[in-house]
Every structure is written in structure tokens, then in C-alpha cells.
Amino acid sequence: MTRLALLGFPLDGALSPVLHQAAYAAMGLPWTYHAIECLPQDLPRFLDTLDDSWGGFSLTMPLKRTVVPLLDEVSETVSRIGAANTVVVTPGGRLVGENTDLYGMVQALRDAGVTTAPGVTVLGAGATACTALAAAYELGCDQAVVIARDTGRARSLLGATAERIGITATIEPWAAAGYHLATDLVVSALPPYAADALAPLWTPGTGILMDVVYRPWPSRFAHAAQEAGRRVVGGLPMLVHQAARQVVLQTGHSPAPVTKMLLASQSEIHQFE
Structure with a gap:
């Protein structure tokens, strides 16, 4: 067996x-x-x-x-x-x-009708954030913003990865998240509950949020995005x-x-x- x-x-x-x-x-x-x-x-x-x-x-x-x-x-x-x-x-x-995370992320977005994303914001700086940068590149994005709690660590972890992928990643601190939630596609590559503190920062608008969380669902962050007019793709x-x-x-x-x-x-x- x-x-x-x-x-x-x-x-x-x-x-x-x-x-x-x-x-x-x-x-x-x-x-x-x-x-x-x-x-x-x-x-x-x-x-x-x-x-x-x-x-x-x-x-x-x-x-x-x-x-x-x-x-x-x-x-x-x-x-x-x-x-x-x-x-x-x-x-x-x-x-x-x-x-296969890259395949899964791109396929889930395409199933939701997302075939291109000129502007992308990624929340997080771990392995899933690297996948999100690769997915952004697959969707035609050549410049992305990464929001990280520890910008120094994020630069050391993501810098070489972004270069290999072929995308320019600008690292911004956690406090700047609210300025970047209006992009075409926001990908929360954070574990459950980690993005919830950012929920009040959503403002009315269009665009797509992909939150890789699948339990609990919807996350507070995803629910707030939907209430603000965003299309939401979950992690499942x-x-x-x-x-x-x-x-x-x-x-x-x-x-x-x-x-x-x-x-x-x-x-x-x-x-x-």
C-alpha cells in the first residue's frame, strides 16, 4: 500500500x-x-x-x-x-x-474571472507571499507592493525571489497597508486572523481580494472587503x-x-x- x-x-x-x-x-x-x-x-x-x-x-x-x-x-x-x-x-x-500552490492560486483566480491584474498588493512575506508574486507575474503584473510587519526580513526573503520571478516588489510597512488596498488585486497571504486588524481600512471601491484563509470563512478581513464592494476569492x-x-x-x-x-x-x- x-x-x-x-x-x-x-x-x-x-x-x-x-x-x-x-x-x-x-x-x-x-x-x-x-x-x-x-x-x-x-x-x-x-x-x-x-x-x-x-x-x-x-x-x-x-x-x-x-x-x-x-x-x-x-x-x-x-x-x-x-x-x-x-x-x-x-x-x-x-x-x-x-x-502546486502557484497552479492552485492562478486557477482559483481564473475560475473567478480574474485573467489579468495590472496592479497587485500582497500582504505577508512568507512562502505563500512568494507564490502570490509569481501568480501576479502570471497575470501580467510586473510591479507589486508587499506589505510586511518586518520590512527588513521581507526584503531579505523576497528580494531574490522577486528577481527570479521577474517582478519588481516594493516592500512597505504594515502601517502603510491602507494606502494599497485599492489596487486591482489584493492577495492576503497571511494565516487565519492575521489580516483581520486591517478590516476597518477598506474603503468603497472595486477590485478583487484573494484571502488564502479557508477556515474560518469568511474571515473578518474578507467580509469587510465584500462589504466595501470588492469581489472576494477564498482560500478553499x-x-x-x-x-x-x-x-x-x-x-x-x-x-x-x-x-x-x-x-x-x-x-x-x-x-x-
Whole structure:
């Protein structure tokens, strides 16, 4: 039986096991997928324990950057963004890294009718913010604003990444967020509740907010944006699309049962509301 897992910390409430198990059931694969809490210092030891029963794994915070130098091979997307959320274990035991977050983010936006975004503001400076910059570039944006609590750290983390992507990223402090919420597309790449303090800063206008949060939903930040006239895209479509791409890469079967994965995730969320 092939094993897969989600690695990261903390993993309370993670939907990846639900999504993957729904996909395997629909595809008739007797595979297993579990959540395994893992800190950055534990990751090398975990990778050393892998055997031929493993088909791959997914990575969430705080491992997306940590894993990259530990892999045998990475895709061009991983090289550009500097983060991997997907690993395929080949039959020969090689670890191949991919970033399906970019696919998931762009696909979720396109599903919502967003095919171009001349101006983009990104909230946050972590691995998901790097993905947001790459998504902005895919949507035709060559200059973006990044709002960060620690601008010095943000410059060190995002500077080289933005250069590899081909986008100019201007780093602004948290206090300047209100001045940049009127752009065509705002992407909140922050964890749950982290953007809520900015909710009162929305002013009436048009544009799109993508908030990567999927639980609780809507976030206070997303609700305020909608009340101010913005179109809102939540994190669940992105999560489902990126997981579907993982399933294709890790199983070798296409297409993934996206609709069944979405229904399973919605059922799981509603169960605990």
C-alpha cells in the first residue's frame, strides 16, 4: 500500500487528508494519506526514514523553504519561488519537488474571472507571499507592493525571489497597508486572523481580494472587503486546485476528481461549524 502524508506544524484542522483521501477513493486507489506534525529541525531525519512504500508528501508551514535543499530534483517553479509544497518519491527513491500552490492560486483566480491584474498588493512575506508574486507575474503584473510587519526580513526573503520571478516588489510597512488596498488585486497571504486588524481600512471601491484563509470563512478581513464592494476569492478553491495537481503528480493519473474533492472539503468544514 502506498503511503503519503502532509508535513508541517501545526496541523490542527488541515484539510489535505480529506482532499487526498477523497481523490484516492474516487480513483480506486488503496492509498493512505495522513497528517504528520514535523518541525524544520525534524525534516532531514524524517526524509532519511522513507522507504519504497512512500509515494510522496505535501508540505505546509514552516517547511516549504526548508525542504528545497534536501531534495534531489526541483521544478523550474520551485527554483523561481524558492519553496516547494509537493514532493514525489520516485520508484528509485529520488525526491522530486514541485510547487502546486502557484497552479492552485492562478486557477482559483481564473475560475473567478480574474485573467489579468495590472496592479497587485500582497500582504505577508512568507512562502505563500512568494507564490502570490509569481501568480501576479502570471497575470501580467510586473510591479507589486508587499506589505510586511518586518520590512527588513521581507526584503531579505523576497528580494531574490522577486528577481527570479521577474517582478519588481516594493516592500512597505504594515502601517502603510491602507494606502494599497485599492489596487486591482489584493492577495492576503497571511494565516487565519492575521489580516483581520486591517478590516476597518477598506474603503468603497472595486477590485478583487484573494484571502488564502479557508477556515474560518469568511474571515473578518474578507467580509469587510465584500462589504466595501470588492469581489472576494477564498482560500478553499486554491487549496482544492493545488491538491488536485498534487494528486496528478503523485499518482500519475489525470484528471483528478476536483468536484468530489471540493465536496468532501466542504462537508468537512460544515461538520465542524
